[in-house]
Amino acid sequence: MNLPLALPPTQKARRSRPTRATSHRGTSVWLVLAIVLVAMTLLLGLPVSKLLAAGTSPAGLEAIGASFTTDVTTLTNSLLLGALVGIVGTMIGLVSAFAQVFLVFPGKKLLHWLTLLPLISPPFAAATAVITLFGRRGIVSYHLFGLELDIYGLGGLVLVVSMTFTPLAYMNIRGMLENLDPSLFEASAALGSSEIRTIFRVMLPMIVPSLLTSFLILFVEGIADLANPLVLGGSFRVLASQIYFAIAGSGDIAAAAGIALVLLVPALLVFVIQKYWAGKKSVVTVTGKPTGRIRPMESLAVRIPVLTVVTAWMALVILVFGTILVGGFVSILGVNNSFTFEHYEFVWRLGSDAMRTTLTMTLVAAPIAAALAVCIAWLVVRHFQRFGRVLDFVGMLGSAIPGTVLGLGFALAYSQPTWLFGQQVLPALAGGLAAGAGSVAIVMVFIARGIPTGQQASISSLKQINPQVDEAAISLGANQFTTFVRISVPLISPAIITAVTYAITKSMTTITAIIFITTPQTKVMTAQILDEVDAGRFGNAFAYCTVLIVMVLVILSITSLLLRRLNRSKRTTSS
Amino acid sequence: MRITTKLSAVTVGASLMLTLAACSPPEGQGATTTAPQATGSLNIACSQQEDFCQAITAAFSAATGIDATYVRLGSGEVLARLETTPGEFDVWSGGQAENHLIADDRGFIEPYVSPNAAALAAEYNDTDGVWSGFYTDSVGFCSNKAELDKLGIDAPTSWDDLLDPALKGTVSMPHPATAGVGYMAMFAVDTLNGGAEDETIDYFRQLDENVLQYSKSAASGTELAGRGEVAVAISLDSDCVKAKEAGYSDLVTSYPEEGTGYEVGAVSILKDARNIDGAKAYMDWILSTDAQNLYADVPSYAAPTLADAQQGASVPDQDAVNKVTWDLQKAADSREPLLARFESDVASQTSATE
Numbered sequence: 001m002n003l004p005l006a007l008p009p010t011q012k013a014r015r016s017r018p019t020r021a022t023s024h025r026g027t028s029v030w031l032v033l034a035i036v037l038v039a040m041t042l043l044l045g046l047p048v049s050k051l052l053a054a055g056t057s058p059a060g061l062e063a064i065g066a067s068f069t070t071d072v073t074t075l076t077n078s079l080l081l082g083a084l085v086g087i088v089g090t091m092i093g094l095v096s097a098f099a100q101v102f103l104v105f106p107g108k109k110l111l112h113w114l115t116l117l118p119l120i121s122p123p124f125a126a127a128t129a130v131i132t133l134f135g136r137r138g139i140v141s142y143h144l145f146g147l148e149l150d151i152y153g154l155g156g157l158v159l160v161v162s163m164t165f166t167p168l169a170y171m172n173i174r175g176m177l178e179n180l181d182p183s184l185f186e187a188s189a190a191l192g193s194s195e196i197r198t199i200f201r202v203m204l205p206m207i208v209p210s211l212l213t214s215f216l217i218l219f220v221e222g223i224a225d226l227a228n229p230l231v232l233g234g235s236f237r238v239l240a241s242q243i244y245f246a247i248a249g250s251g252d253i254a255a256a257a258g259i260a261l262v263l264l265v266p267a268l269l270v271f272v273i274q275k276y277w278a279g280k281k282s283v284v285t286v287t288g289k290p291t292g293r294i295r296p297m298e299s300l301a302v303r304i305p306v307l308t309v310v311t312a313w314m315a316l317v318i319l320v321f322g323t324i325l326v327g328g329f330v331s332i333l334g335v336n337n338s339f340t341f342e343h344y345e346f347v348w349r350l351g352s353d354a355m356r357t358t359l360t361m362t363l364v365a366a367p368i369a370a371a372l373a374v375c376i377a378w379l380v381v382r383h384f385q386r387f388g389r390v391l392d393f394v395g396m397l398g399s400a401i402p403g404t405v406l407g408l409g410f411a412l413a414y415s416q417p418t419w420l421f422g423q424q425v426l427p428a429l430a431g432g433l434a435a436g437a438g439s440v441a442i443v444m445v446f447i448a449r450g451i452p453t454g455q456q457a458s459i460s461s462l463k464q465i466n467p468q469v470d471e472a473a474i475s476l477g478a479n480q481f482t483t484f485v486r487i488s489v490p491l492i493s494p495a496i497i498t499a500v501t502y503a504i505t506k507s508m509t510t511i512t513a514i515i516f517i518t519t520p521q522t523k524v525m526t527a528q529i530l531d532e533v534d535a536g537r538f539g540n541a542f543a544y545c546t547v548l549i550v551m552v553l554v555i556l557s558i559t560s561l562l563l564r565r566l567n568r569s570k571r572t573t574s575s
Numbered sequence: 576m577r578i579t580t581k582l583s584a585v586t587v588g589a590s591l592m593l594t595l596a597a598c599s600p601p602e603g604q605g606a607t608t609t610a611p612q613a614t615g616s617l618n619i620a621c622s623q624q625e626d627f628c629q630a631i632t633a634a635f636s637a638a639t640g641i642d643a644t645y646v647r648l649g650s651g652e653v654l655a656r657l658e659t660t661p662g663e664f665d666v667w668s669g670g671q672a673e674n675h676l677i678a679d680d681r682g683f684i685e686p687y688v689s690p691n692a693a694a695l696a697a698e699y700n701d702t703d704g705v706w707s708g709f710y711t712d713s714v715g716f717c718s719n720k721a722e723l724d725k726l727g728i729d730a731p732t733s734w735d736d737l738l739d740p741a742l743k744g745t746v747s748m749p750h751p752a753t754a755g756v757g758y759m760a761m762f763a764v765d766t767l768n769g770g771a772e773d774e775t776i777d778y779f780r781q782l783d784e785n786v787l788q789y790s791k792s793a794a795s796g797t798e799l800a801g802r803g804e805v806a807v808a809i810s811l812d813s814d815c816v817k818a819k820e821a822g823y824s825d826l827v828t829s830y831p832e833e834g835t836g837y838e839v840g841a842v843s844i845l846k847d848a849r850n851i852d853g854a855k856a857y858m859d860w861i862l863s864t865d866a867q868n869l870y871a872d873v874p875s876y877a878a879p880t881l882a883d884a885q886q887g888a889s890v891p892d893q894d895a896v897n898k899v900t901w902d903l904q905k906a907a908d909s910r911e912p913l914l915a916r917f918e919s920d921v922a923s924q925t926s927a928t929e
């Protein structure tokens with residue numbers, strides 16, 4: 001085939017709306033739509049509506065009222081934390097991405113992987129490591145520099161939460177920077193601008209949308225985070241932990257649902273702004289391939305500050321993850337540094353069950369999440385342009401809804417059997433009595449959380465493929481679904497790798513979304529890490545975290561290897 | 576594009592109807608579907624530390640041949656889970672007796688008097704057969720000696736010592752809502768105040784000045800103290816010894832001389848247990864000398880309740896501790912009002928004064 005498979009790269013940034021492949025939709029399209037709609041209703045519709053019902057009950061409304069009156073500080077604290085995390089994380093992400101795209105320096109590849117590493121950090125890992133390193137008796141702060149830092153509260157939270165979510169900003173901004181047209185920089189230089197001036201007058205204005213997007217994504221993650229405030233929140237109260245205390249302490253589900261709704265509003269608001277305002281100006285791809293050749297910047301005024309920030313950032317990541325690694329092998333890091341295997345023995349004794357279960361559930365959830373993500377993208381881009389916006393929005397809710405809130409919704413919706421018009425359509429799915437001992441609900445949460453990123457990647461990827469390719473296949477007699485599977489899917493395989501990768505990472509590391517639905521028979525690794533942190537056994541927690549990180553890395557490499565091989569074989573047979 | 580507009584309207588409508596319909600099971604049918612079915616395996620809600628739960632569960636299975644699994648949950652968490660998913664657990668093992676009474680008040684307990692309960696002292700048995708006690712320990716102050724020396728003060732020996740301005744921001748207290756010990760401390764102070772709730776709240780407001788953070792669980796405070804992040808943690812004496820033995824060698828335990836709270840760690844059988852025979856077998860077993868002899872090996876530093884059970888060398892001697900008169904029923908009844916006031920008058924006050 002000699003058809004142009006993709007639009008020329010320079011057209012990516014301002015491509016026109018692709019036209020649909022054909023004017024009528026075959027049965028396969030309707031079938032996929034029906035599957036997606038049912039899935040979305042189960043994954044999001046039911047939990048959210050149950051949550052709304054509980055949150056608007058009298059007790060729920062009372063809790064909502066209190067959030068705006070007597071306890072308004074908790075709300076403002078959450079918003080403040082979200083805003084600061086958004087700013088700090090976006091700045092670090094910007095600088096790292098900039099260094100990656102525009103500078104030449106030793107350790108560039110290392111920076112890339114180190115920046116991505118926090119993506120797979122299990123909950124609590126960073127917080128406990130930071131206490132060990134920078135606490136009042138921290139190894140670095142106190143024993144090395146004699147400082148008594150107070151990291152409990154806003155300062156420590158911003159540090160830890162920003163660090164955890166900076167990778168999202170980094171990927172987002174890097175994708176956009178790589179898509180910038182190098183000729184703009186050449187023009188700027190030819191007109192006599194210094195590199196600094198070019199950065200501020202040419203580059204930054206062009207990537208404002210992705211900066212804003214990063215800020216908003218990090219804002220939502222910041223207000224939703226539960227694990228870190230529990231460990232080093234100090235007296236800084238946030239809504240996410242309020243929900244947890246309401247449930248775990250008092251069993252006050254209505255109040256928890258009320259507070260959850262308070263948390264849901266800013267999250268959704270921010271999401272809508274991001275999607276329909278910031279997002280309108282650009283389609284950011286997290287898989288962005290380098291376009292053209294960008295000439296590296298050389299002036300010291302640029303290199304020195306950027307490389308300073310980058311070095312500090314790399315040092316922080318190395319320190320934190322080094323602590324996790326080392327902490328698993330010594331008795332009590334910072335107190336008794338003798339070498340031991342006891343933590344790993346503990347983890348092996350108690351955790352092998354959880355490892356198996358978590359792995360199995362992840363391997364079930366990830367392909368489903370990726371398939372749903374790709375199907376949604378296909379429907380949105382190729383078949384339902386108007387209605388697609390609704391569909392796109394619904395799919396994205398999986399990450400727009402704070403994890404704590406979604407998890408609570410699942411507990412409310414699926415602890416009891418589901419009824420439809422007087423018929424029981426589903427047995428209970430959450431809780432120890434449920435089908436599969438509650439694992440079904442957990443897998444569903446994994447799927448809901450795993451869809452959005454893959455969906456975004458697939459949508460932008462699909463938009464880059466000229467619809468004429470599809471039309472050619474259809475005119476040769478293939479039906480729409482065959483065309484999709486045989487032509488589109490291989491072409492967007494990088495996006496599919498992203499989808500699967502994300503779904504796996506999200507599933508393995510999520511805690512906030514499943515904390516209310518774990519059961520006796522279904523042990524999850526992150527929940528067990530929480531128990532170890534709770535019991536004050538950081539060594540065990542560190543060992544657990546290391547095992548989890550290694551597991552994620554191994555699965556990811558195997559998956560990407562398999563997918564790449566699959567993709568290659570498809571490409572060779574089709575050409 | 577009229578069709579897509581229509582389509583979106585239809586879908587939104589359909590999913591709304593679906594979700595609304597799903598909200599309302601037909602009258603009288605909702606409950607029957609969750610009727611308990613007997614299962615071979617025993618589900619334990621375990622309110623002890625993870626390694627204790629694991630060892631005890633395994634030992635029980637080995638001794639009786641009954642397959643058993645557990646989930647480690649704090650007392651508050653168990654109460655919440657009983658509310659959301661009743662019937663999930665067969666037996667509740669560990670946690671203060673008053674929490675088992677609360678569960679009973681809410682109708683979650685199936686009374687059972689084990690034949691082995693007769694060997695227990697009176698204070699370790701409920702007269703109505705709601706629970707029996709299988710371990711006991713007390714609220715203490717778990718201090719880091721090195722940190723105290725730096726501050727130039729001695730280990731606290733009264734509740735008022737904790738209010739010392741020298742301790743500002745260096746005390747850790749478990750959150751009373753999620754950790755039983757936090758509430759035990761509250762109720763101990765309340766008992767010392769003769770039940771004057773305002774005075775109790777006033778005390779914890781003052782203490783709040785010195786509190787670094789309210790930890791979700793009791794044991795994490797001993798870790799903070801062991802590391803020197805705080806000077807004093809309000810904790811169980813058994814947890815303090817446990818942390819010390821684990822390698823935090825600077826830790827020392829002291830008690831408020833005027834009287835402290837203590838816990839009777841209780842076991843009870845839950846209503847609608849799917850494995851009622853297994854649950855009874857568990858209760859019989861944990862109240863046996865053979866089972867309680869195991870505490871020393873786990874190691875748990877809580878004292879066994881059977882007089883003839885072996886006690887580990889480092890287990891705090893409970894007879895030497897001055898305890899307040901613990902009115903279990905009152906402790907159970909006061910939990911909700913005290914927690915509500917803690918939430919509204921103490922904890923949220925913190926952020927307001929920042």
